[in-house]
Amino acid sequence: MESVFVGGQTYLNYINGEWRTAGTGQTVPSLNPAQKSEVVGYVQSSSAEDLNQAVASARAAQQGWRKLSGSARGEYLFKMANALERRIDEVAETMTREMGKPLPEAKGETARGVAILRYYAGEGLRKIGDVIPSTDSEALMFTTRVPLGVVGVISPWNFPVAIPIWKLAPALIYGNTVVLKPAQETSVTAAKVVECFAEAGLPGGVLNMVTGSGSVIGQGLAEHPHVNGITFTGSNQVGKRVGQAALARGAKYQLEMGGKNPIIIAADADLDLAVDATISGGIRSTGQKCTATSRVIILRDVYEAFKEKLVVKLKGLTVGNGLEAGTWLGPCAHEKQLETVQSYIQKGMDEGAELLFGGSVPDSPDLAEGFFIQPTVFDKVAPDMAIAREEIFGPVLALIPVDSMEAAIQLANDSDYGLSASIYTQSISHILSFIQDMEAGLVRINSETAGVELQAPFGGMKQSSSHSREQGQAAIEFFTSIKTVFLKA
Known part of the structure; x- marks a missing residue:
C-alpha cells in the first residue's frame, strides 16, 4: 500500500498553548510496525529543560483553571470531545499506522476517547462533598474536594488514545492542570489528539505535552518537585521506579501495571x-x-x-x-x-x-x-x-x-x-x-x-496496581484531596 506518510511530518511539543521544538533540536522517527520502512512522523527528543518549561506552564495555569466552575471546565471537555469526534478517521488511521492495531479497533478506541471526555464533562455538575453533622449545634461541617495541582500523565503505546484520555479527562475536570508524556512509540498519535484538544481553546498551560524518552521525561515527571501527582500505565519495572520517585518526595501516585x-x-x-x-x-x-x-x-x-x-x-x-x-x-x-x-x-x-x-x-x-x-x-x-x-x-x-x-x-x-x-x-x-x-x-x-x-472503576490487586482505581466516579479519589470545613458564624 502506498503511504501518504512517507517522509514523515515533524510533530512538536505543546507547552503553554504553543507548539514548540525541543531545546535539544533532536527528533526521532516513529515507524509503521506493519511496514518498518515507512516513517509515520518525527517527534521531539526532549530534555529536562523542556519538561521544566511544561511544568512551569502547568503550574502557572493551575490557579486560574481550578477557580473555574465545574460546569465551565466541563464545557471545555465537551468541546474537546467534539473536536476529536470530527477528526476520528484521521486519528484512528494515524494510530493504525503508528501502533499497528486494525483500523476498526483504532476507530473504536478513538470513539471511546470521545465518550470518556463527555462522561467526565458531566462530572463538572456532580457533587464533590457531603454535609456531616457537628457536635456543635451552631456550626456547619461539610467536606469538599480540591485538586492536587499539577498532574503528570505517563501513558503507554498499546492504547494511545483511550488511556491518556481516561487519565487527563478526570484530572482536568477536577481542577488540575496536566503534563502529558506519551509513549515515544505512539507520540504522533498523541500529537494528533492534542491538536484536537487545542481546537477547544483551553487556556494556555492547562494541558501540555512533552515527548521523549522515559528515562528523561517520564522519570523527570516522577521526580519533579512541582508535580503533585503522577498517574502511570506501563510495565511493573518502570512503574515501581515511578512510584518510588514520587513516594520519596511525598507526591501522590497511581500505577496500573501488568497482568497474567x-x-x-x-x-x-x-x-x-x-x-x-x-x-x-x-x-x-x-x-x-x-x-x-x-x-x-x-x-x-x-x-x-x-x-x-x-x-x-x-x-x-x-x-x-x-x-x-x-x-x-x-x-x-x-x-x-x-x-x-x-x-x-x-x-x-x-x-x-x-x-x-x-x-x-x-x-x-x-x-x-x-x-x-x-x-x-x-x-x-x-x-x-x-x-x-x-x-x-x-x-x-x-x-x-x-x-x-x-x-x-x-x-x-x-x-x-x-x-x-x-x-x-x-x-x-x-x-x-x-x-x-x-x-x-x-x-x-x-x-x-x-x-x-x-463508567466503572478499573484497577488491579497484588502487583497489578498501586491499589487505586481509574475511570468512573472512582477517579475523583486519586485526582483530588478531601478538605473538611468547620464553619461557625
Missing part, C-alpha cells in the same frame, strides 16, 4: 462462546492489553473438545496490515516487542510445553517488512513455566488442565498479578465461588477477560 489474566473453562461451559472469548481476549490487539487472556485453565472433562475448537477458530484468523480490509490481527507494536514475544515462545518450548499452533513469523512476502507473529497456543503447560507466570504482552495462550473448580480458582490465583479474570460456566455455585474467591480487580462471568467500561 486467567480464563476458567468449566465442564458445563458453552465451549463455542468460551473459545470466541478466549481468542478475542487473548489474541485480539496482538495480545497487547494489560487485561489480555494469557492462561486458559480448562476442566479436564472438556479439555480436548475445547482445544480442538480453539485451533479450528485460530486457523481462520487473518494476519496483516491493520489498514487492509479483513485484517483481524496486526503486528506487534515495535521490533523490541516482537523480540520479547519470540523469546517467550522459545522459553515455552525449552521448558517442555508443546507448541500446538503458530509460534513463528508468517511466511507471506507481503508481511516481511513488519513485526508480525502468528497467534500462538501452547499445550501441556505446567503452572511453574515462564509462559504461565510472566507477562508476555503478545498473542500467546497457555492451556492448563485441572481436575476441579477448586483447583481452577486456586491456580488462577497463583500469580503475582491480579488485574482481570473470567469464567465460563452455567453453575450459580461456580459463579459465586469465582466472584468471592478470585483475587483480581476485575472479574467477568461468561465474558472475556479484556474489556473495561468507562
Whole structure:
C-alpha cells in the first residue's frame, strides 16, 4: 500500500498553548510496525529543560483553571470531545499506522476517547462533598474536594488514545492542570489528539505535552518537585521506579501495571462462546492489553473438545496490515516487542510445553517488512513455566488442565498479578465461588477477560496496581484531596 506518510511530518511539543521544538533540536522517527520502512512522523527528543518549561506552564495555569466552575471546565471537555469526534478517521488511521492495531479497533478506541471526555464533562455538575453533622449545634461541617495541582500523565503505546484520555479527562475536570508524556512509540498519535484538544481553546498551560524518552521525561515527571501527582500505565519495572520517585518526595501516585489474566473453562461451559472469548481476549490487539487472556485453565472433562475448537477458530484468523480490509490481527507494536514475544515462545518450548499452533513469523512476502507473529497456543503447560507466570504482552495462550473448580480458582490465583479474570460456566455455585474467591480487580462471568467500561472503576490487586482505581466516579479519589470545613458564624 502506498503511504501518504512517507517522509514523515515533524510533530512538536505543546507547552503553554504553543507548539514548540525541543531545546535539544533532536527528533526521532516513529515507524509503521506493519511496514518498518515507512516513517509515520518525527517527534521531539526532549530534555529536562523542556519538561521544566511544561511544568512551569502547568503550574502557572493551575490557579486560574481550578477557580473555574465545574460546569465551565466541563464545557471545555465537551468541546474537546467534539473536536476529536470530527477528526476520528484521521486519528484512528494515524494510530493504525503508528501502533499497528486494525483500523476498526483504532476507530473504536478513538470513539471511546470521545465518550470518556463527555462522561467526565458531566462530572463538572456532580457533587464533590457531603454535609456531616457537628457536635456543635451552631456550626456547619461539610467536606469538599480540591485538586492536587499539577498532574503528570505517563501513558503507554498499546492504547494511545483511550488511556491518556481516561487519565487527563478526570484530572482536568477536577481542577488540575496536566503534563502529558506519551509513549515515544505512539507520540504522533498523541500529537494528533492534542491538536484536537487545542481546537477547544483551553487556556494556555492547562494541558501540555512533552515527548521523549522515559528515562528523561517520564522519570523527570516522577521526580519533579512541582508535580503533585503522577498517574502511570506501563510495565511493573518502570512503574515501581515511578512510584518510588514520587513516594520519596511525598507526591501522590497511581500505577496500573501488568497482568497474567486467567480464563476458567468449566465442564458445563458453552465451549463455542468460551473459545470466541478466549481468542478475542487473548489474541485480539496482538495480545497487547494489560487485561489480555494469557492462561486458559480448562476442566479436564472438556479439555480436548475445547482445544480442538480453539485451533479450528485460530486457523481462520487473518494476519496483516491493520489498514487492509479483513485484517483481524496486526503486528506487534515495535521490533523490541516482537523480540520479547519470540523469546517467550522459545522459553515455552525449552521448558517442555508443546507448541500446538503458530509460534513463528508468517511466511507471506507481503508481511516481511513488519513485526508480525502468528497467534500462538501452547499445550501441556505446567503452572511453574515462564509462559504461565510472566507477562508476555503478545498473542500467546497457555492451556492448563485441572481436575476441579477448586483447583481452577486456586491456580488462577497463583500469580503475582491480579488485574482481570473470567469464567465460563452455567453453575450459580461456580459463579459465586469465582466472584468471592478470585483475587483480581476485575472479574467477568461468561465474558472475556479484556474489556473495561468507562463508567466503572478499573484497577488491579497484588502487583497489578498501586491499589487505586481509574475511570468512573472512582477517579475523583486519586485526582483530588478531601478538605473538611468547620464553619461557625
